[in-house]
Amino acid sequence: MWKSGLRKYSAAASSTASAGNSTSISSTLLLTRNPVITADVSKFEAQYYKYQNELWKRLMWTFPSWFYYRKGTISEQAFRELNPGPVFNNPNIEFPRGRPVVVHQRDRRFKQELKLPKTYKEVSQEKKEGGETAAEEEGAKEDNLSRQIVPNSRITKADESKDLASLERQLSRTLYLIIQENSKWTLPTFKEEQVAQGDDTKDSSVTPLHTLAEQGLYKIGGNSINYFNVSNTPCHVHKSESTREYFIKSHILSGRFVPQSESIKFLWLTKEELGEYLEKDYYKEIEHLLSDI
Amino acid sequence: MRINSVNASTQRVVNQLSALSASKKQPKLLNLCKEDLIKHKTITNAWNVYQRKVNEKRHIQLNAQYKSIHEAMEDLKQTSPQLYALANKPEKKKKFPLDMRMPTDYPPTKPWVYNYEPSQKRK
Structure with a gap:
């Protein structure tokens, strides 16, 4: 049964392949540098986390200092010097904002603030x-x-010197590689024929899209790139009448992009910066592929 | 000094239990006044609205990504069935890269590893 299916499939393949010969296929590489540090929190998030943190501190149990600092030891003395006890419930004093409720050297009405000996x-x-x-x-x-x-x-030297080609910039964001060959910034794109002519040792006449992207990347960026290809499956197609650009996603893990010819310039940019360098329509089309963080 | 002193090991267990138990260590119940309660509810509501917005945005983006993968594959099927077959090939031996780093709150002393040498196999 599977054999017949295969036969059918190959027959269909040969018929459509001849029809689609006129379109030039290329694979576009979406090479990302994943964030090295956690995302920056927005002002609202920071405020909310602070509020929750304060609530949590207020509802926390008293620190059992007697368990960690045995009585009569030097460390206990150091701890006691750093943390003087609260005002006790003195019956001779009037407390206009409520009488203190002290248990185990802590006023139970408030959060306990501790300083530990360093x-x-x-x-x-x-x-x-x-x-x-x-x-x-x-x-x-x-x-x-x-x-x-x-x-x-969290801010590196590359951020301070605004070095857009550095992999150490914008550590909290995802960076994308774009290159410039003829006065136009684009994502690195590699045509199917170019590479297929180069290595004729392969059995099959076509190179898979992800291999095409890999070979192209090594060709323009040198061999010292350690990268992880997310999937063989393209994640997007940029169509025009006679061309098809399939997008392949990969992550750079270590190494660096070293342009192999002098005409190639490259930049590592965040999503927002890509909008300034790429064509507007093109950017709008691929916007959803790019990460906000 | 206590009159009914227990031996050292028992005292240690008592000490440990006192550190674990809630007795005398719990703070006073948090009694918010009406105004504070309304403030608290407003803050929680604002947070929920914010989270919903974030999730919706993420959902829309994921949907768009799925749609564009689907579109790309359908298109590839038409353009080049050979490439389609290769793109659909199951990647059984693929493993998650051990070199991939999880984001931390502060960067390492050397934020990026530059001296990568490709293995002989790949060359």
Whole structure:
């Protein structure tokens, strides 16, 4: 049964292939650099998360300090010095905003704010002492496990210098590769015949779309690109009368795009920036393929 | 000093249980006044509206993406059945790349790995 199906299919293939010979097929590569850091939160989101966080803190149980700091130890003393107890319910004092309800060194009406003893000096302290000594200490601290952890900046050098060709720009956004060969910025597009002529060792006469895109990418961007092809299936088609451009999605994982000829320029752009570089109608057509984040 | 002192191991268990249990550690019940309650409800409503908008937008985009995949495949079937067959081929050995990195809150010291060498097999 499957054999007959195959025969039927191949017969149909030969009949339509001859008809569709006039259209030139090309595969367009939508090469993305996925975000390295989490998306920026909008102002409203940040406010809502802050509100929820405060509610959560207010409803949190008292910190069992006696469990973590045994009585009579030095660490317990350090903790106690950092966290003086709240005002107790003194019957001789009048509290106009309600009497305190203190249990386990915490006023049960409010959230509990704790300061934990640190193994390192606070940054503000270091600055007060003087820049030079602080810098020296930092150098020595590199392999010190109890050093203060300072997160890297979410804005990189590439952002500051507005280097559009850098892979390190806009870390929180998805970047897309566009190239310029003859005074026009486009997504990298590779025609079927061009590559098929190049390697005639293959058994089949056609190159699959994703292979076509891969070969084309190595041809213009060099071999040192580690990429992951999402699917062999094209995700979009850009039609005109005699041309068909099929879109193939891939992610760049490491390596870099090195233009193989001097005429090629390339940029890594976000969705909004693509709108400025690509033709308006073309951008509108492919807008839904691009990620907002 | 306590008169009825227990031995050390029992004391430790008691200590652990006191850290786990809710007794004396729960805060006072949150009693919002009417105004605060209305504020809270407004905030929650605004958040729900916002989420709905985000989800709708995502839904529309996903639908459009699906539609364009479908369109592309239908078109490919007409234009080149050979390529259509190749594009439909199941990718059984494909694995999720281990080099792919999940986004973190702050970037690593070197945000991007540049020194990638292609394996011999691929060349």
